[in-house]
Amino acid sequence: MLAVRGIRVAYPGPAGPRVVVDGLSLALAHGEIGCLLGPSGCGKTTVLRAIAGFEPLQAGSILLDGRPLSSAGRTVPPELRGIGMMFQDYALFPHLDVAANVGFGLSRRPRREREARVAEVLQLVGLPDRADAWPHELSGGQQQRVALARALAPSPSLLLLDEPFSNLDNDTREHLAAELRSILRRTGTTALLVTHDQAEAFAMADAIGVMDQGRILQWADAPTLYAHPRDPFVAGFIGRGCVLPAEALGLDCGGRVLLRPDRLLPDPEGRIRAEVVAVSFRGPGRVALLRLAGGQVVEADLPAGLEQPPGSTLALRLAEDGLVRFP
């Protein structure tokens, strides 16, 4: 449905154009929810802006339902793309009430039809009784829902969401992410989300592209990214854990391995020795910060009942099944 093929986007800079997205490809099927996840500045927003039609392409192409939208030298204007957007600064119009905000993109429809659609999407986002409220009377989370209703009202064939929950506290955020997923599912909306927050990506997306420096390093579902990261950057970015030289864990296979905190098991017979640096409670369990013989500091989950004060030495063994190795 959405096909992004080998796109390159550059911004003008003092020393000439600076390429910030290069050779990036992705595809979304109808009703699929995709996510671009990556550190600040890796180019996520630029990809969304290119899909929305705000940034021209230097190379590659963007197609929606087979219709070419962008290629080098050709950019269909944003308003003719049929794409909905909900960006970080989702600002509602302060001088319009909720109904008028939500109906903003429907001005060409007959009044009756517009009112019915506004009522329908407000119902969908859980605010059926707030049509007459003013934006300043709503909480941050409610304003976010109104912004979502506004983006969904024209039934866009694709919805782009850029850090849609960045202004909200953690609880509201997680709650809304799960709710947004269910709304998108119910309406069969295809969506592409951008975030640097892994929990948000996991809660929302069918497929996640982990980005670094303008490229997608891996495009897969969350369990695959966690269990089979293809690249040390993806391994370090997804889930807890770190990438270490294999020899630091007493392995003679060479290269590096991904160590998750649940892979190091306290065992009196174990051959790995580590100094306990600190132990912290991470409800429901506890996590120990350990210094290995080679000086690397790693995390390990501690089983209930094991008392291991800082400064003590712990014997451990490595659970090698499913261990991810890198050259």
Ligand SMILES: Nc1ncnc2c1ncn2[C@@H]1O[C@H](COP(=O)(O)OP(=O)(O)OP(=O)(O)O)[C@@H](O)[C@H]1O
């Ligand atoms: N209009 C612009 N002009 C010049 N450089 C820009 C412009 N917009 C973004 N950049 C640069 O392009 C790179 C990618 O920016 P982009 O906003 O796409 O990254 P991001 O991954 O979305 O980051 P964040 O999570 O911080 O929003 C950054 O180095 C940024 O400074």
